[in-house]
Amino acid sequence: MFSSLIFAGTYSGLTLLAGQTETPQRTIFPAKTTNPQGLTGQALASLAADCPNSLVLAGAQELVYRGTFQEDFLSSQVQHARTWRVEARNLIIGEERGFKVASFTQIRPKEIRLPGSPAKDITPRVEDSGSPAAHVVVWSVNPNGQCQSLEKRRRPVSLEGIPLREGSLFVGLPLDSSQAAEGWKSQEAGHPDWNWRLAGREGVQGTRCVVLEGTQTPPEWEKPRADRPTWRRTARAWISSTTGMVHRLEKIYERRDPARDYVSLRTTHRVELDSTLGYPGQLFEDRKREVLLAFQTQEETLSLVDETNRNPRAFDALVRQINTQISDHPSTPYRAALQGVLRKIDLAKKGELVTAVEDEPAGSEPVPGPTLGKVAPDFLVPSMDKSGTVSLRNWKNKPILLLFYHPDSPSAISSLAFANEMARENKGKIQVLGMTVLSNARRVSAQKEAMKLTFPLVDGSGLKISYALDSTPKWYLVDALGIIRSVQSGWGDEMKADLIRETQGLLNAR
Numbered sequence: 001m002f003s004s005l006i007f008a009g010t011y012s013g014l015t016l017l018a019g020q021t022e023t024p025q026r027t028i029f030p031a032k033t034t035n036p037q038g039l040t041g042q043a044l045a046s047l048a049a050d051c052p053n054s055l056v057l058a059g060a061q062e063l064v065y066r067g068t069f070q071e072d073f074l075s076s077q078v079q080h081a082r083t084w085r086v087e088a089r090n091l092i093i094g095e096e097r098g099f100k101v102a103s104f105t106q107i108r109p110k111e112i113r114l115p116g117s118p119a120k121d122i123t124p125r126v127e128d129s130g131s132p133a134a135h136v137v138v139w140s141v142n143p144n145g146q147c148q149s150l151e152k153r154r155r156p157v158s159l160e161g162i163p164l165r166e167g168s169l170f171v172g173l174p175l176d177s178s179q180a181a182e183g184w185k186s187q188e189a190g191h192p193d194w195n196w197r198l199a200g201r202e203g204v205q206g207t208r209c210v211v212l213e214g215t216q217t218p219p220e221w222e223k224p225r226a227d228r229p230t231w232r233r234t235a236r237a238w239i240s241s242t243t244g245m246v247h248r249l250e251k252i253y254e255r256r257d258p259a260r261d262y263v264s265l266r267t268t269h270r271v272e273l274d275s276t277l278g279y280p281g282q283l284f285e286d287r288k289r290e291v292l293l294a295f296q297t298q299e300e301t302l303s304l305v306d307e308t309n310r311n312p313r314a315f316d317a318l319v320r321q322i323n324t325q326i327s328d329h330p331s332t333p334y335r336a337a338l339q340g341v342l343r344k345i346d347l348a349k350k351g352e353l354v355t356a357v358e359d360e361p362a363g364s365e366p367v368p369g370p371t372l373g374k375v376a377p378d379f380l381v382p383s384m385d386k387s388g389t390v391s392l393r394n395w396k397n398k399p400i401l402l403l404f405y406h407p408d409s410p411s412a413i414s415s416l417a418f419a420n421e422m423a424r425e426n427k428g429k430i431q432v433l434g435m436t437v438l439s440n441a442r443r444v445s446a447q448k449e450a451m452k453l454t455f456p457l458v459d460g461s462g463l464k465i466s467y468a469l470d471s472t473p474k475w476y477l478v479d480a481l482g483i484i485r486s487v488q489s490g491w492g493d494e495m496k497a498d499l500i501r502e503t504q505g506l507l508n509a510r
Contacts, residue, residue, distance in 0.1 A: 044181050044198070045177070045181060047180075047181075047198050047200070047201065047210065048174075048177040048178070048180040048181040048198060049177050050201065050208075050210050050241045051173070051174060051177065051180040051198060051210045051212075051239075051241070052173060052210075052239065052240070052241060052242065052243070052244040053144070053173050053174055053175055053176055053177075053180075053244075054143045054144060054145075054173065054244060055099065055141070055143055055144075055145050055170065055173070055243065055244040055245065056242065056243040056244060056245075057092050057095075057099055057243070057245070058092065058095075058278060059092050059093070059094065059095045060092065060278050060279050060280070060284040061091075061092045061276060061277070061278050061279075062089060062090065062091050062092070062275075062276065062277050062278075062279065062287070063089075063090040063092075063169070063245065063273060063275075063276050064087070064088070064089050064090075064273070064274045064275045064276070065086075065087070065088045065090070065169060065246075065249075065271040065272065065273055065274060066085070066086065066087050066088075066271060066272065066274045067085075067086050067249075067269070067270045067271030067272055068083055068084065068085060068086060068268075068269075068270055068271075069083070069084045069086050069107070069162055069163060069267065069268070069269045069270075070082070070083045070084075070267065070268045071083075071265065071266075071267050071371070072265070072266045072267070072268075073264070073265055073371070073372060073373040074262075074263055074264055074265065074266060082109075083109075084107045084108060084109055084162060085107065085108040085109075086105065086106075086107055086162075086163070086269070086271060087105070087106050087107075087108075088103060088104070088105045088106075088166070088169060088271065089103070089104045089105075089333060089334070090102070090103045090169060091103075091104075091287055091288065091291055091334075093138075093288050093291075093292070097142070098140060098141050098142040098143050099140075099141040099143075100138065100139070100140060100141075100150075101138070101139045101140075101141050101147075101170075102136065102137075102138050102139075102288075102291040102292065102295060103136070103137050103138070103139060103166075103169070104134065104135075104136050104291055104294070104333075104334055104336075104337050105134065105135055105136075105137075105163070105164045105165075105166065106134045106336065107134070107162050107164065134164070134336060134337060134340040135164035135165060135298075135340075136291060136294045136295045136298055136337050137149055137150075137151065137165050137295070138150045138151075138292070138295050141170050144172060144173050144175070144186075145170040145171055145172050145173045145186075145244060146170075146172045146186055146187060147170055148189065149165070149189075151299060152299050152303060153302075153303070159191075159231060159233065159253050163251075163269050166269070169246050169249065169271070170245075170246065171186065171194075171196070171212065171214070171235075171237045171239065171246060171249075172184070172185075172186020172187070172194060172196065173186075173239075173244055174196070180198060181198070183195065183196060183197040183198075184196050186214075188216070191216060192216055192217065192218055193216070194214045194215070194216050194235070195214060195215050195216070195217075196212050196213070196214045197212070197213055197214075198210065198211070198212065198213075199211040199212060199213040199236070202238060204238050204247040204248050204272070204273075205247070205272075205273075207240055207247050208240070208241045208242070209238040209239055209240055209241065209247055209248075210238075210239055210241055211236060211237070211238055212235075212236070212237045212238075212239060213234070213235070213236055214234065214235040214236075214237070215232065215233070215234050215235075216232065216233040216234075216235075217232040217233075218230060218231065218232070221256070224256050224258065224260060224261055225258060228258055229255055229256060229257050229258055230255070230256050231253060231254060231255045231256070232253075232254055233251060233252065233253050233254075234251070234252050234254075235249070235250065235251045235252070236249070236250045237249050237250075245273070245276075246273065247272065247273045248270075248271070248272045248273070249269070249270070249271050249272075250268070250269070250270045251268075251269045251270075252266065252267070252268050252269075253265075253266070253267045253269075254266050257374075257375065264373070264374070265371065265373075265374070286329060286330055286332050287332045287333070287334055289325070289329065290325065290329070290332050290334040290335060290337070290338060291332075291334040291337060293321065293322065293325055293338065294334060294337035294338050294340070294341055295337075297318045297321060297322055297338075297341050297345075298337075298340075298341045298344065300314075300318055301315070301318060301341060301344050301345050301348055301353075302344075304348065305348050305353050312349060315345050315348060315349050318341075318345055319342065319345055322338050322341060322342055325338060326338060347471055350409055350410055350411075351406040351408050351409045351472070352406060352409050352411065352471050352472045352473075353470075353471055370466070370467055370468060370476065370484055370487070371484065371487070372484055372485070372486070372487060373483060373484065374483070374484055375482050375483060375484075376392060376400075376402075376476060376478045376482055376483070376484050377392075377463075377466040377467065378391060378392045378393060379391065379392055379460075379462075379463055379466070381435075381458045381459050381460060381462065381463070382458065382459045383456065383457075383458055383459075384436060384441050384444045384445065384448075384457040384458055384459055385445070385448070385456055385457055390433075390456065390458045392478075392482070395431045395433075396482075397480050398430070398431055398480055399429070399430040399431070399477070399478065399479050399480050399503075399506055399507065400430065400431045400432075400433060400476075400477075400478045401419070401422060401430060401431070401432045401433070401475065401476075401477055401478075401499075401503065402433050402435055402467075402475065402476040402477075402478065403415060403416070403419045403432070403433070403434050403435060403473060403474075403475055404435045404436075404437060404460055404463075404467065404469055404472055404473060404474040404475075404476075405434065405435070405436060405437070405472050405473045406436070406437050406438055406472045406473075407436060407438050407440070407443055407444055407447050408438070408443075409472055409473070411472075411473055411490075411491040412447075412473070413451070414491060415473040415491050416434065416447075416451055416453060417451065418496055418499075419432050419434060419453075419455060420432075420451065420452075420453050420454060420455065422499075422500075422503065423454050423455040424454060426503065426507070429507055430503065430506075430507065431455075432455040433455065433456055433457075433458065434453070434455060434456065434457040434458070435457075435458055435459075435460030435463065435467075436457060436458070436459060436460055436461070437460055437461050437464070437469065437472060438461065439459050439461045441459075444457055445457075470489070471489055471490070473489075473490065473491055474487075474488070474489045475487070475488040475489075475495075475499060477499070477502055477503060477506065479506055485502065485506055486498075486499070486502045
């Protein structure tokens with residue numbers, strides 16, 4: 001549900017968060033269950049009576065889910081798939097009027113499968129996902145299982161991205177058995193309601209479960225619009241008949257491009273409850289302290305980045321808080337979350353951490369982040385070189401290399417110099433465009449003149465959501481048809497070589 005999620009670091013290769021350990025991979029297969037349409041009234045009533053209407057949880061309890069997240073790109077131009085391992089730790093830290101749950105989610109790239117490729121896995125870099133390696137969210141969960149984030153400010157959540165802010169490990173339960181038999185709805189902030197119905201019974205690792213099927217469908221799904229994509233989500237949840245906890249979850253997202261009636265992207269998120277433990281006394285307090293500190297310092301870091309005149313010393317204060325926790329207290333599984341926040345703070349101090357706040361009212365359509373094989377979002381932005389505006393359509397039928405950068409970032413000089421080299425060596429073949437995230441024409445123009453840059457610079461600060469800007473520098477290689485062929489984040493020799501190879505491959509294929 002990958003939105004403007006924030007990178008835990010900038011990677012030149014596959015780098016995992018400190019504290020992550022390899023976990024056994026589980027293969028979770030969708031189960032065959034009874035079709036409720038074929039149930040007799042008596043059988044449906046019996047199934048409805050088995051369906052719980054409230055959660056039974058306990059404070060200091062930890063629920064650990066493990067599984068996979070897979071993207072399948074199905075457009076006519078690009079067809080491939082890639083998979084990540086997912087681990088989500090959910091710690092019950094309070095029981096007042098429901099439950100307060102701290103959720104720490106980590107991802108680990110697994111493979112890319114290309115049509116006709118050998119069976120051997122091709123492991124993608126973390127930055128290729130466009131999402132962070134880890135994220136912490138604290139949720140308020142009511143007794144009926146519906147979640148609400150306790151983040152200070154609403155931030156855009158892409159339904160297409162890796163589910164680092166996935167709150168659906170608890171699903172909205174029916175109020176009573178009569179509602180269960182008829183079907184019911186549950187709400188999700190910013191999106192259409194989920195419509196749920198009973199689908200049967202099935203055991204999961206010895207636990208008696210009721211199977212629920214849910215759909216979340218905007219009105220445009222059946223009648224695709226020509227001006228924007230549409231989507232739908234379907235879900236299957238295996239919930240305990242006694243506790244209401246999700247023991248297995250499968251959630252599928254499908255996207256149709258504008259004016260198209262076929263699915264161009266499908267993502268599948270499958271997780272299963274791996275363990276549930278209760279921690280007594282100090283063991284619980286140690287875990288609670290670390291995960292809450294990770295959430296609080298993460299929120300303060302993002303708030304500082306949002307400020308126009310932020311004080312660099314405020315970042316140092318956050319680093320001291322985290323380092324004190326690391327040095328003075330025993331390590332827990334949530335130490336990796338603290339390490340991830342330290343990486344975010346380091347990026348923020350360099351001016352390379354970009355965030356976006358969602359200003360759209362609840363119920364509006366989410367802005368899908370750009371991905372491989374998808375049409376690059378068009379824009380109309382001010383030119384930083386001269387008066388007027390610039391649109392992606394200015395270079396129709398010509399490949400484009402977009403560089404999003406911050407002029408004051410330590411990597412700005414080297415990345416701009418490389419972009420300038422690409423512009424000179426491929427003059428007339430590809431258009432290079434610099435997208436500054438700092439709306440300071442004087443600073444940008446002075447830097448361009450000093451470096452003798454030959455390519456146009458524009459104000460890209462308003463494209464943080466539409467281009468999923470989580471850090472800078474960030475590169476998008478777009479072909480002559482407007483299709484995104486490569487997405488790269490960060491800077492380094494390996495990434496530079498990748499961009500040169502992918503650019504040449506694109507030009508040779510024309």
